[in-house]
Amino acid sequence: MKSNGNGLLVYAIVYLAFLYAPIFLLPLFAFNDATIIAFPLRGFTTGWFKAMADDGVLKGAVLNSLIVASSTAVLSTTLAIFAARASTRFDFKGKGAIMGLIMMPLVLPEIVMAMAILVVFLQVFGDILGLFTIILGHTLVCTPFAIAILSAAFQSLDKSLEEAAYDLGENKFSTFRLIILPLVLPGVVSALLISFTISMDEFILANFLGGQTPTLPVYIYSQLRFPKAIPVIMAVATCLVAVSICLLIIAEYFRRRGVAKTGGKDTGGFL
Amino acid sequence: MTQRPMIELKDVHKYYGDYHALRGINADIKAGEFFSLLGPSGCGKTTLLRTIAGFEDITSGVVMIDAKHMEGVPANKRPTNMVFQSYAIFPHLTVAQNVGFGLRRDPRSQAEKDKAVAEALEMVGLKGFGARAAHALSGGQRQRVALARALILKPKVLLLDEPLSALDKKLRENMQVELIKLQRQVGITFILVTHDQEEALVMSDRIAVMFEGEIAQLDDPETLYRLPKSRKVADFIGHMNFLPAAIHGEANGEIEVEVLGLGRCHISDKQAPGAVSGGEASIGFRPETLTILYEGQAATDRETTGKVEEVVYYGDMTYYDVKLDGVADPVRISMRNVPGRPVLERGASTRVAWSASALVLFR
Ligand SMILES: Nc1ncnc2c1ncn2[C@@H]1O[C@H](COP(=O)(O)OP(=O)(O)OP(=O)(O)O)[C@@H](O)[C@H]1O
Numbered sequence: 329m330k331s332n333g334n335g336l337l338v339y340a341i342v343y344l345a346f347l348y349a350p351i352f353l354l355p356l357f358a359f360n361d362a363t364i365i366a367f368p369l370r371g372f373t374t375g376w377f378k379a380m381a382d383d384g385v386l387k388g389a390v391l392n393s394l395i396v397a398s399s400t401a402v403l404s405t406t407l408a409i410f411a412a413r414a415s416t417r418f419d420f421k422g423k424g425a426i427m428g429l430i431m432m433p434l435v436l437p438e439i440v441m442a443m444a445i446l447v448v449f450l451q452v453f454g455d456i457l458g459l460f461t462i463i464l465g466h467t468l469v470c471t472p473f474a475i476a477i478l479s480a481a482f483q484s485l486d487k488s489l490e491e492a493a494y495d496l497g498e499n500k501f502s503t504f505r506l507i508i509l510p511l512v513l514p515g516v517v518s519a520l521l522i523s524f525t526i527s528m529d530e531f532i533l534a535n536f537l538g539g540q541t542p543t544l545p546v547y548i549y550s551q552l553r554f555p556k557a558i559p560v561i562m563a564v565a566t567c568l569v570a571v572s573i574c575l576l577i578i579a580e581y582f583r584r585r586g587v588a589k590t591g592g593k594d595t596g597g598f599l
Numbered sequence: 600m601t602q603r604p605m606i607e608l609k610d611v612h613k614y615y616g617d618y619h620a621l622r623g624i625n626a627d628i629k630a631g632e633f634f635s636l637l638g639p640s641g642c643g644k645t646t647l648l649r650t651i652a653g654f655e656d657i658t659s660g661v662v663m664i665d666a667k668h669m670e671g672v673p674a675n676k677r678p679t680n681m682v683f684q685s686y687a688i689f690p691h692l693t694v695a696q697n698v699g700f701g702l703r704r705d706p707r708s709q710a711e712k713d714k715a716v717a718e719a720l721e722m723v724g725l726k727g728f729g730a731r732a733a734h735a736l737s738g739g740q741r742q743r744v745a746l747a748r749a750l751i752l753k754p755k756v757l758l759l760d761e762p763l764s765a766l767d768k769k770l771r772e773n774m775q776v777e778l779i780k781l782q783r784q785v786g787i788t789f790i791l792v793t794h795d796q797e798e799a800l801v802m803s804d805r806i807a808v809m810f811e812g813e814i815a816q817l818d819d820p821e822t823l824y825r826l827p828k829s830r831k832v833a834d835f836i837g838h839m840n841f842l843p844a845a846i847h848g849e850a851n852g853e854i855e856v857e858v859l860g861l862g863r864c865h866i867s868d869k870q871a872p873g874a875v876s877g878g879e880a881s882i883g884f885r886p887e888t889l890t891i892l893y894e895g896q897a898a899t900d901r902e903t904t905g906k907v908e909e910v911v912y913y914g915d916m917t918y919y920d921v922k923l924d925g926v927a928d929p930v931r932i933s934m935r936n937v938p939g940r941p942v943l944e945r946g947a948s949t950r951v952a953w954s955a956s957a958l959v960l961f962r
């Protein structure tokens with residue numbers, strides 16, 4: 329019994345080390361005063377961060393990514409609210425098939441979607457590739473995730489809450505605004521954050537559909553060819569890790585607040 | 600002068616797909632009445648209530664509320680309010696916001712609305728609870744908030760779907776009394792759904808007993824208890840003993856019956872309230888209408904003999920299962936326990952007093 333438990337502990341430690349050790353290495357090299365990514369460390373510098381801040385193309389890429397990710401988050405969450413509400417509250421013909429097709433991008437290889445969309449865009453619309461087309465592609469990918477989160481939120485709503493509001497004189501729309509939306513708000517926030525994160529680090533679609541407009545992942549990938557640029561990339565990655573941790577904390581805060589406010593049981597969040 | 604009923608249901612049918620949930624409901628519910636829908640699970644009580652509230656469309660028939668046709672009138676435009684079984688308290692709002700929810704479109708000033716909310720809270724015994732978070736209330740408190748929230752709109756009809764079923768026994772009994780008081784105070788027509796026959800008897804002016812989408816009997820509690828129209832109704836409300844009987848003639852409002860184990864007797868035709876079904880006749884009587892006679896006690900009317908098969912002691916009452924001479928199945932007799940009166944042992948022989956006036960004939 330005892331030795332068995334130890335084995336599992338070792339396994340858990342190895343697993344976590346494999347997962348997180350590389351991420352801890354990022355800031356190490358980002359502050360290391362050397363162009364080569366190797367031990368031993370040389371000395372402390374913030375030079376790479378300065379270089380990062382001075383890089384105009386990089387800033388452009390970050391801005392592109394922010395625009396794409398926020399637009400995608402808002403767009404896919406909005407669409408997901410409609411879809412999740414419809415699928416949990418109403419029965420309609422072909423519901424299973426429609427929902428199945430909407431959720432398909434979850435399992436469809438992205439490269440397939442990227443090529444298909446690219447061909448259609450180029451053939452039908454000419455050369456319109458840019459931020460807008462990336463946003464469209466990302467929305468396609470993010471919406472199923474948002475639906476998965478929001479369906480759970482809508483599902484856990486007691487139907488009689490809506491009926492009570494309606495019974496008390498509200499119409500369908502005001503019931504949605506006053507009762508349903510506030511109660512699924514934690515789900516909406518989660519959906520926004522997840523869509524934002526997925527869009528932020530998505531590479532394949534962004535690379536195919538972006539034309540000459542690089543997002544951050546596309547830019548980073550392009551820079552990896554130049555060994556000199558790698559410490560700067562390490563600095564960028566360090567910033568990304570910091571931002572991710574912040575987002576995670578915000579998401580968890582909203583989730584807990586939602587749970588506390590409605591007096592539900594804390595069942596552990598999506599994040 | 601006859602007043603128009605508050606609610607008129609005329610041949611109401613409801614189908615869920617192929618399932619015939621309401622099978623021709625006819626009932627008039629008077630203004631200011633405490634009316635109950637009583638029946639076993641799945642008989643269509645909730646469906647009928649939701650039909651009145653406007654949450655379900657009916658397949659055919661007429662629903663009139665306060666002399667107005669309700670066809671095409673949605674739930675938010677009907678003069679009814681509902682207390683849901685789950686209470687449906689809005690968890691993200693305070694108690695006061697919950698109670699005042701229905702006043703949002705009310706043209707009165709905020710101060711007047713606040714006053715109305717405070718009054719409603721006081722009425723249900725939750726004075727000073729307004730600022731509390733609604734999700735932090737106990738079951739009984741939620742129920743009160745739900746009541747206040749519905750009553751603040753002064754509906755013509757208050758619909759309650761098993762409002763007490765989630766409460767424990769003590770609290771339930773207290774709330775029953777409170778609900779009756781509240782109903783008398785506000786004078787609003789209450790329609791209560793319950794599957795608890797005791798609750799229905801205690802609270803209602805009239806009760807509709809439903810089976811399988813139909814009203815089997817609609818009467819005041821006493822009539823329902825004393826003169827059930829069918830064995831099914833009799834069985835559902837309290838306990839009733841049945842003995843096989845043979846009808847030997849009917850004349851001048853009297854029926855002569857031969858009852859197995861009791862003998863031949865005359866009963867009034869009022870004691871046969873049900874329709875003639877053509878099946879085998881039987882006589883029913885409640886456990887408390889028979890009396891176990893103690894040594895030397897004389898019967899006031901008729902008497903027979905039997906043997907005690909089972910004794911169940913309840914404190915204030917004792918239930919005896921007694922096998923009457925000549926009858927295979929024992930009948931249940933309930934006796935109030937009074938000082939000086941011994942509780943019989945199992946296997947004891949006993950005399951049993953009965954009266955023809957307490958019998959009900961099913962034929
Ligand atoms: N939306 C629905 N779709 C299909 N069938 C339904 C629907 N609602 C109710 N039914 C059926 O109609 C019948 C009556 O249901 P209803 O809820 O009115 O029963 P009830 O008397 O309130 O029972 P309970 O005491 O269990 O609440 C049940 O057999 C139920 O399965």
Ligand SMILES: [Mg+2]
Binds near residue numbers: 644645646
């Ligand atoms: Mg029900």
